[in-house]
Amino acid sequence: MIIEVDKDADAGAVAALCDSLAIHDDVTAWPVSMGGRRFVAVSGDETCVPDIYAPIVVGRHSTNTCGYWLLDRTNGIAPATINVGDTPVGGGPLWCAAGPCALESFDDAVATGLAVRQQGAHALRVGIFKPRTSPYNFQGKQGPGVKLLPELKAAVGLPVVTEVLDPRDVGLVAEAADCLQVGTRNMTNQALLKELGGAGRPVLLKRGYRTPVEEWLRAAEFVVAHGNPAVILCARGISSFDASLRFMPDLGAVLAARERTDLPVVFDPSHSAGRVDAVPQVALAAAAFGVDGLLIEAHIAPERMYRPGDGGQAYKPGKIGSLMAACNAVREIAAGL
Numbered sequence: 485m486i487i488e489v490d491k492d493a494d495a496g497a498v499a500a501l502c503d504s505l506a507i508h509d510d511v512t513a514w515p516v517s518m519g520g521r522r523f524v525a526v527s528g529d530e531t532c533v534p535d536i537y538a539p540i541v542v543g544r545h546s547t548n549t550c551g552y553w554l555l556d557r558t559n560g561i562a563p564a565t566i567n568v569g570d571t572p573v574g575g576g577p578l579w580c581a582a583g584p585c586a587l588e589s590f591d592d593a594v595a596t597g598l599a600v601r602q603q604g605a606h607a608l609r610v611g612i613f614k615p616r617t618s619p620y621n622f623q624g625k626q627g628p629g630v631k632l633l634p635e636l637k638a639a640v641g642l643p644v645v646t647e648v649l650d651p652r653d654v655g656l657v658a659e660a661a662d663c664l665q666v667g668t669r670n671m672t673n674q675a676l677l678k679e680l681g682g683a684g685r686p687v688l689l690k691r692g693y694r695t696p697v698e699e700w701l702r703a704a705e706f707v708v709a710h711g712n713p714a715v716i717l718c719a720r721g722i723s724s725f726d727a728s729l730r731f732m733p734d735l736g737a738v739l740a741a742r743e744r745t746d747l748p749v750v751f752d753p754s755h756s757a758g759r760v761d762a763v764p765q766v767a768l769a770a771a772a773f774g775v776d777g778l779l780i781e782a783h784i785a786p787e788r789m790y791r792p793g794d795g796g797q798a799y800k801p802g803k804i805g806s807l808m809a810a811c812n813a814v815r816e817i818a819a820g821l
């Protein structure tokens with residue numbers, strides 16, 4: 485349940501309303517501000533809520549039918565543009581974050597970052613905590629890798645997007661990175677999502693590869709409802725019965741997300757295609773569906789990457805500029821048809 489309160493309500497009065505709700509067993513209530521409006525979010529036993537009277541209350545919104553009330557497009561309060569570093573994602577030219585799957589060789593990461601920047605990418609993507617299909621694959625440099633991020637960022641001169649796996653790492657990673665990624669294997673980790681609500685950094689939320697769009701949007705609502713409206717949705721392919729591409733591009737999800745919320749929607753063609761030769765085609769298809777940006781794995785020397793699978797989907801940085809130009813053009817053409 486979302487209780488809307490007067491946008492000019494005194495903070496003390498909002499806190500008192502939260503306290504009056506929280507005296508009920510199994511009820512948690514907390515303030516949320518979004519889109520210039522103010523709310524009290526209530527979770528738990530709702531039977532007490534109809535009895536609540538407070539002069540600051542201006543509306544009550546049930547969340548029983550739509551579990552993503554704050555993000556629901558019809559309510560008009562979700563942000564359509566979110567900045568990563570100084571660059572807006574959404575509402576303008578295609579945004580692009582590109583870079584290595586994982587931070588392995590520091591020098592290669594710097595060289596890759598400089599190359600993608602030179603091609604016009606707006607952010608460097610790089611994995612420090614790596615969720616893996618197998619526990620025997622490289623799990624990323626982890627804590628010591630986070631300490632390398634400021635130097636990497638300074639050397640490349642781009643904002644950094646990196647994944648956080650564990651809620652306990654959110655604070656540390658938020659200090660060093662500009663945008664926190666939630667991977668497909670972690671999208672349903674609600675402890676992590678809640679923690680990201682207080683991260684003070686934009687979140688790039690990937691769709692779970694077996695997750696319906698509605699659950700993806702509810703996962704985004706977890707972040708937003710806990711205080712962070714800056715969520716960028718990222719589609720990245722879903723499991724299918726056929727493995728011609730590693731994950732089937734979830735283009736319908738792009739449409740659905742755009743229809744149901746104003747949040748920016750980006751696409752990761754690398755993890756969908758799983759093979760470098762199909763990355764541009766999948767990116768162009770996503771562009772035709774109007775995505776706001778792309779997240780692309782790129783590496784100056786894919787043969788040096790630890791895992792042949794990662795190397796096999798790493799795009800050549802030198803082609804990022806022409807891919808972005810083509811995607812911008814396709815997006816415009818598709819929008820005009």
Ligand code: PEP
Binds near residue numbers: 647668669720752755
């Ligand atoms: C990634 O982008 O580095 C990644 C691991 O992606 P996903 O969570 O989509 O597999």
Ligand code: MN
Binds near residue numbers: 585586
């Ligand atoms: Mn990867």
